[in-house]
Amino acid sequence: MAETITVTQLNTRVRSILNGNTAVSDLWVTGEISNLKKYASGHYYFTLKDNGSEIRGVLFKNSRGRMDFEPMDSMKVAAFGNVDLYVERGSYQFVVANMRKSGVGELYLALEELKKKLKAEGLFESSCKRPLPQYPLVIGVVTSPTGAVIHDIITTSGRRFPADILLVPAQVQGDGAAESIVAGIESLNRHGVDVIIIGRGGGSIEDLWAFNEEIVARAIAASKIPIISAVGHETDNTISDMVADARAPTPTAAAEMALRDRKEINKQLDVDAARMRRSLSAIVDRMKGRYASVDSKIAPRRAQDRVSMLSMRIDDLSNRMDSGLKEISRSRTDRLIRASYGINHGGARLIGDRNRAITGFSERLNALNPLNVLDRGYCFVADGEGRAVTSAASLGPGSIIAIRMRDGRADAEIKKVEIHGE
Amino acid sequence: MANEDTESMTFEESLKTLEQLVKELESGNLDLDKGLEVYERATVLRDRCKKILDEADRRVQKLIETSEGTKKEDLVID
Structure with a gap:
């Protein structure tokens, strides 16, 4: 029962x-x-x-x-x-x-295996890293056309050295992402840009996985163009980051690596200007000395006047140079960085900031032009080979000279030469 | 280098040449006429650098794969 x-x-x-x-x-x-x-x-x-x-x-x-x-x-x-x-x-x-x-455990395992393999092949060696160009004309970007990455790169580059940006829209996560990134790198290599940025925003290890794929690592290594990798956050370290020629913690940093700061370039030009100023002043000083010694033999009183006038002229030039420098420091401080995109029907255009500092540089160069000394009625006399004629003894009847004045030059033939003094 | 070449020079080349000329001026061995020549050349190069740096319109484009190959299109970011 x-x-x-x-x-x-x-x-x-x-x-x-x-x-x-x-x-x-x-x-x-x-x-x-x-x-x-x-x-x-x-x-x-x-x-x-x-x-x-x-x-x-x-x-x-x-x-x-x-x-x-x-x-x-x-x-x-x-x-x-x-x-x-x-x-x-x-x-x-x-x-x-x-x-x-x-799956995560397996992913990590596979990642470590691949790292070992690529390291043994020397793909992470610093000797494999190509230097980034100093002044690229075109930056290629391989990333999603809708993410923050391209947005940040465009915004940042607006205040850097001006370069065109060429985006290859790519899928940066999910099935087919690795293939899409590889195609982007290859396409930019065919097209010929100066530097390439590849990247995506932060995410889980699975989201970033495409940048750990072997085919992506190999495409980076095979690229003839230097590549900056900007994947995920600073703490994420993908294989792309290790193989790439440079690694940026963020897309903004990648753009900063690719393009030098305009202010820095301006500073460099200012340094050059200051060096030219000193050299040109030295040349003007030498001229002053030359006029003084020649004129004192002709008419001591007139020579003194001329030297005084030259001195005033040089002092004036120095003042203008100094105020030019002040103007530059002020405009540097005041300068607004405009990196907004003005979008017109033709497409997106970047409106960069105008460099007023350079205008100051021009003014200073012009102020220094030794030709300005000719304003006062002095002429600069050159021989047939363009060398300065500083002594009448170097000329004789029939010599051809070029007389340079403020607004032009006149070629002349010498009729007679008189030597003063002893 | 002749002045006519300046227009085709890149920023990098212009800057490099400008710096060479500054060094030449600094050597202190130049006559007024040679100094003028170097000065004028440096001015042209400075203008060239200024022109490139001042270039406000830069192209932002995307590369599109089509059946006939690749083409470029202006990129508009929202």
């Missing part, structure tokens, strides 16, 4: 069958989390499912403490634990003792 038992007895028996069976104990189960609920007690209740089936799951507070991530809905995981039965409800469930994100 069949045995009669209570519901509680039945559930208790089933529970002990499950508990004693090694087929459903101490195993890893893979699936996706859904219906996740976290209780005040610190326990997590959820459903673990795959395409065909599902099971209730529970993660107790003390087990959660062993994990290094927060479980979330639709997360794919591998859960370690046992099947158990909740007697009061007659429902069975998977009691999770530990959990890890599925």
